[in-house]
Amino acid sequence: MDEPVPHPIPALSERTEAPDAALAARLACGEAAALDPLYRRHKGIVYRFAMLWSGSPAVAADVTQDVFVHLLTHAGDYDALRGPLSPWLLGIARNFVRRRTGTRESAAYDDTVAIHALADVASPEEALVARAEVEALRRAITALPPHYRDVLVLVELAERSYAEVAAICGLELNTVRSRLHRARALLASWLAIEAESPGARSSAA
Amino acid sequence: MDPHELPRTLDDRLAALQADFAALEPPPSADRAVAVAILRASRRRARASPGSRRIERWLAWPVALAAAIGLVAVAVRQLPDAAIHAAAAPATSRFMPVVPVAEIERSTDAYVVPARMPRMALAQFGLPVNPARAGEAIDTELLVRPDGAVLALRFVN
Numbered sequence: 001m002d003e004p005v006p007h008p009i010p011a012l013s014e015r016t017e018a019p020d021a022a023l024a025a026r027l028a029c030g031e032a033a034a035l036d037p038l039y040r041r042h043k044g045i046v047y048r049f050a051m052l053w054s055g056s057p058a059v060a061a062d063v064t065q066d067v068f069v070h071l072l073t074h075a076g077d078y079d080a081l082r083g084p085l086s087p088w089l090l091g092i093a094r095n096f097v098r099r100r101t102g103t104r105e106s107a108a109y110d111d112t113v114a115i116h117a118l119a120d121v122a123s124p125e126e127a128l129v130a131r132a133e134v135e136a137l138r139r140a141i142t143a144l145p146p147h148y149r150d151v152l153v154l155v156e157l158a159e160r161s162y163a164e165v166a167a168i169c170g171l172e173l174n175t176v177r178s179r180l181h182r183a184r185a186l187l188a189s190w191l192a193i194e195a196e197s198p199g200a201r202s203s204a205a
Numbered sequence: 206m207d208p209h210e211l212p213r214t215l216d217d218r219l220a221a222l223q224a225d226f227a228a229l230e231p232p233p234s235a236d237r238a239v240a241v242a243i244l245r246a247s248r249r250r251a252r253a254s255p256g257s258r259r260i261e262r263w264l265a266w267p268v269a270l271a272a273a274i275g276l277v278a279v280a281v282r283q284l285p286d287a288a289i290h291a292a293a294a295p296a297t298s299r300f301m302p303v304v305p306v307a308e309i310e311r312s313t314d315a316y317v318v319p320a321r322m323p324r325m326a327l328a329q330f331g332l333p334v335n336p337a338r339a340g341e342a343i344d345t346e347l348l349v350r351p352d353g354a355v356l357a358l359r360f361v362n
Binding site: 021039043044047065080133141157188191 | 222225328331333
């Protein structure tokens with residue numbers, strides 16, 4: 001008769017890794033080591049979201065730590081029946097990055113002000129090279145009003161579905177769509193301003 | 206400004222930005238900070254008083270499960286085959302392996318036995334548990350070897 005397989009944490013299958021929900025459940029039961037595979041699995045998406053949102057590597061690193069330390073102590077708050085873990089983590093990251101950057105939801109933002117803020121970001125000289133264009137776009141995104149930045153970063157750059165973004169941000173689907181539309185319109189305006197600037201024209205000539 | 210007026214340029218730039226960030230990972234300092242947090246949490250748990258009620262609560266379920274498995278093993282040895290197979294109730298889920306599948310395939314003499322266990326015990330098999338319902342009992346069927354080792358389980362309606 002074969003002996004029982006010695007496996008302190010039984011795997012669901014030898015061919016698949018433990019799913020997020022199982023690891024989160026172990027974490028909720030006090031098994032801190034279960035955080036390690038979750039961190040390795042999701043650290044990139046959390047860091048990139050915080051980086052794109054804040055524009056600061058230091059803030060992004062702090063937010064990444066914050067999110068996973070929060071998961072360590074609040075894993076019981078995650079309900080696998082309500083969806084995958086990564087959108088839940090992004091929702092936490094969204095709160096932490098706002099806290100770290102001192103950003104608050106405000107109705108005071110209007111698109112005209114935002115366009116001027118974006119115009120200040122545009123630097124025609126930077127458009128001379130593609131790398132600088134990308135960097136300029138990144139800085140333009142960080143100049144967007146936070147409620148537009150949320151949906152733009154999550155949909156366009158983090159490749160989250162509208163439904164996931166609605167859950168992450170606590171919005172209706174239509175609000176996600178309209179905010180994404182406005183965010184893209186603001187960036188398109190910025191591109192137009194950049195294209196019409198004397199520096200850009202001279203570089204194109 | 207029509208947002209669709211310059212979509213190609215904007216989309217191109219967004220795609221370039223996304224590609225630029227695709228391989229970005231947190232710095233080693235963040236990795237270390239999380240590793241330290243894990244270590245501290247593990248040590249806190251290990252340092253906790255063995256007699257504390259909290260630890261007793263966490264240990265109670267695995268101990269209860271081990272006892273249940275032991276009882277099942279004894280029962281399996283004592284019951285005739287027909288009685289064991291007759292005990293199987295209609296199941297609502299597939300069997301979920303809790304040991305490597307190859308191990309199950311080698312165990313040709315395994316039996317199915319019903320078992321009622323606390324939901325918290327499911328975490329021991331790597332299955333998700335809603336902490337709010339952790340104290341509730343759940344009906345399962347266990348696929349066990351004659352020596353009492355649990356190979357797989359399924360939930361019974």
